[in-house]
Amino acid sequence: MIPSADELLTIDPVGYRGAFDTLPFGFQHSLHKLPMFQPEALARMAERYADKPQDFFVAASASAPGTKFYDVKHSMFKPHEALGQLDSSPVRVLLKRLENHDTEFRDLLHTLFDALADLRGGLRGEKVLRLESSVFISSAASTTPFHFDPEINHFFQIEGPKNYHVFAPSAVDEADLERFYVKGVVDIGQLDLARCDPKQEHVFNLEPGRAFHQPQNAPHWVQTGTVRSVSYAFVFETDASRERSNARSANHYLRMMGMKPQQPGLHPSADHAKAAVMQVMTPMRVGVRKTVKQVLGR
Ligand SMILES: [Fe+2]
Structure with missing residues (x-):
């Protein structure tokens, strides 16, 4: 049974509405206390993904934040195998579309989405085209290289520390966004970190209980700390976006x-x-x- 959104989220509604899909915006949560996010439950989830290659991504750590996203070694393990490697080598495990694999994750996704959509002022006639949730499990000292995503994101830290460097979408050149969207694919967008204005960088030093909203096209790179990290995120697109x-x-x-x-x-x-x-x-x-x-x- 998923608790109510009031029990799960502590967020400034006015600040959230003002920042929505424009600026990164931090808030608090209590998802990390739910049984579904405890290490044994996550290990069982990872095993269930073994024969679903379209729904997981396993990668090594990038050598530097500016490394090209797909230049990093990837797809070398199944998720449960990668979890066994977390303590011996830098590895990142992404379990996608949790809501299709577990009813509790489906309920959590809809509880959070409904509450945050209400805070934003409702969908205002927009139709949701895609709504998906994921868990990221990363070993200590691993780096996710610089990129942006074509979707609106809410990111929740569940276990361990994570330093999340994110820029406002306005830091990206329109021509760079156009070059990505003309491909017409749902993928990550590659950018040059050196070309983003450092004055537009926000750094979230995440720990369990901290979360933030990431606008669409907000470029980011991420580094874990001295122990393993678990994060949960949900993303969506509407017909308007x-x-x-x-x-x-x-x-x-x-x-x-x-x-x-x-x-x-x-x-x-x-x-x-x-x-x-x-x-x-x-x-x-x-x-x-x-x-x-x-x-x-x-
Ligand atoms: Fe991303």
């Missing part, structure tokens, strides 16, 4: 033609028109530059 992503892919072509396209989010009707064009054009690709120019003319 997906539309802004698709508008960025249209902007990629407009920028290639020498135009200075408007940033998504400022004019929803322009975002809608661009996204609609890309929905048709992305599978075809052929002649896309010419068509986008003719239809949008800006």
Whole structure:
């Protein structure tokens, strides 16, 4: 039985609403006290993932924060095998889409999502297209390299310390975002750490009971401390957030033609028109530059 959201979360509602999907925002939680997050329960979950390769990711530690994400050695163990290696070598284990594997995790996800969506002021007519939760189990002194994710995130520290370095999405060049979204895939976005303004960096020194909200496209890199770390996160996309992503892919072509396209989010009707064009054009690709120019003319 999952406790109520009031028992699980301590959060400043005004601050959260003001920061939502714009700035990283810290809050408190008590998820780490739930039986489902205790080491034995997590070990049992890891075993259940052994024959679900599409739902887990196992990787070594990056040598430095600026290492390219997929240059790090990965997919060398199954999750339960990797957990056995945690004390002897730096390894990171990600169990994805927990809600599809366990009813308690499904209930937890919906309890948290409903409460935080209410705090933000409701969905305001937006439709949820993707809502997923994950657990990250990492050995001591392991590094997740610099990247951004195409989804809105809430991140909860469950066990051990973790230093989470995150930038506001406004630290990223629009052209870099457009280059990522034009690919039309759900993946991580690669960026150059040296090109992000250090003044926009937020550092969360996470420990059990601490959490934060990470806006979509907020670049980050992460380092664990002297003992193993367990974190839980849930991410989501709505039709409106997906539309802004698709508008960025249209902007990629407009920028290639020498135009200075408007940033998504400022004019929803322009975002809608661009996204609609890309929905048709992305599978075809052929002649896309010419068509986008003719239809949008800006
Ligand atoms: Fe990430």
